[in-house]
Amino acid sequence: MKATFRLGRIAGLEIGIHYTWLLAFALITWTLAEGFYPSSFPGWSKATYWGLGAVSSIFLFASVLVHEMAHSLVARSKGMEVEGITLFIFGGVSSLSTEARSAGDEFAIAIVGPLTSIVLGLAFGGAYLAVSGQNSPVTALTAYLSLVNFMLGFFNLLPGFPLDGGRVLRAAIWGTTKSFYKATRIATTGGRMVAFLFIAWGVLQVLSGNILPGLWIAFIGWFLHNAADSSRQETLVQEALRGVRVSEVMDQHPDTINPALAVDVLVREFFLQRGKRALPVHENGHLVGIISITDVKGVAQGDWPLTRVAQIMTSSPLRSVTPETDVAEALRMLAEHNLNQLLVITGDVTVGIISRENIIRYIQLMSDQGVSRRPGALARRG
Ligand SMILES: [Zn+2]
Known part of the structure; x- marks a missing residue:
């Protein structure tokens, strides 16, 4: 991904931020400061909500980073080259130089991301329970982080390639049918379906007055659709060329x-x-x-x-x-x-x-x- 600035290296992985991340940061901070926090934890000052919103956005992206690092570290342990991780408007991507060598490798690399997010969700949930009596910004922060990490985990388990769930599905079909191409075709079809559902859901939200969240959901759908399509085309090209001298x-x-x-x-x-x-x-x-x-x-x-x-x-x-x-x-x-x-x-x-x-x-x-x-x-x- 072009136009990224480097954040540094963690565990030998190059971490970069794409400029669209700044837009996501602003939008998430804003929706938390003006929407989620005042309605869930009323009675605090505007400055508190905005400060909490900004801190929450940073923690959200740190959570995404941990999710991606889990993918990258498992990929590296399977002998794949990992170039690094880029955070962008819709989350994070790990740049792997090659496809997984086996269905088992692909399964492990894909599943570890959502599992990591769910574990983070549980950990923040535990922290929330420990401080829930205080009604402080820390209570609010742990509640939010528990919620978003669960959402990250379960959203990524949707069976549409290139979401992790789609990769898990591909690994399962690949393992059973022994055909990488067939598995990719089915998993990317799943990806298109998930993408269309998101677009439809987003449009419905916009029509019922929730313009910003609706647009956001529709854009995620559009992004997923493009990603599923390009993986599909790449695979079809490889398939068309298979066995050709x-x-x-x-x-x-x-x-x-x-x-x-x-x-x-x-x-x-x-x-x-x-x-x-x-x-x-x-x-x-x-x-x-x-x-x-x-x-x-x-x-x-x-x-x-x-x-x-x-x-x-x-x-x-x-x-x-x-x-x-x-x-x-x-x-x-x-x-x-x-x-x-x-x-x-x-x-x-x-x-x-x-x-x-x-x-x-x-x-x-x-x-x-x-x-x-x-x-x-x-x-x-x-
Ligand atoms: Zn993932």
Whole structure:
């Protein structure tokens, strides 16, 4: 998540705050100071309510942080890389670099968050009982924190991906059917349903006059819907590419060029006339590098006739795959190294180029044709 400021590190986890968190902080403080506290604990000064509101908001976000840390620490104990935690308007997210390796791991990572919140709810509930006779701001604070932690725990258990409950559901289906893709499809459908219920509930609240809480609920629904949709699409892309080899998708027999070629000729004849975006560079039949439009952009146009391909090409590291590599693996490499294309080589001979455009075109073609046209691929899916 961009536009975050760093808060520091806790237990080796980078903690950041997204600027939208400030909006949530203000809104929650306000609704507590003007609504919840005066109506539940009447008779205190305005300053007390506002101070208590602000302290409560901070504790609420600390509670969210503890919830996320539970996810992150369990994920790390399962051997996953955790980049950090970001707090934002709707709560917190842990940035995990990969998906869980097994249904059991995913289950443990997902369930620990809500359980942590419920334990916090119980702890604050116990504290509340201990001080409930005093009718002081501490009584009010412990009551509120007990309530919100229970809400956090139970809300996150709703069976809609990407909520924790949806991940638990996915882990359960994944464990039973052994199909990660099927499990993701079902869990993200659950996510969409939960999201629509939230939107409908929010709209009803707005219509009955509770404008701000209604909008808030509807926005949470909208956010959940987007998150469920993007996870679903990502999974469908992985599924569409499953078992597909680079040789089925790549540009075959790409033109190769000589390192001594002048850049102006390269641009005119290959990039402009033939619409190429990248070319393998061969010398005496051997692969020596790759040149792309991005490499040329670094050279002033006036210098093109005097510059040779050898001067600006990428010669190491040369990222490449073989025709037998899975396209999904090629896509991962493109993303990991932030590249637009990879060379497809056999020995040190270039047999093709695979680019992001090739892969996107392939996915579009497959989804236009419908899966029924590829019974072989369908049978391979779990
Ligand atoms: Zn969670």
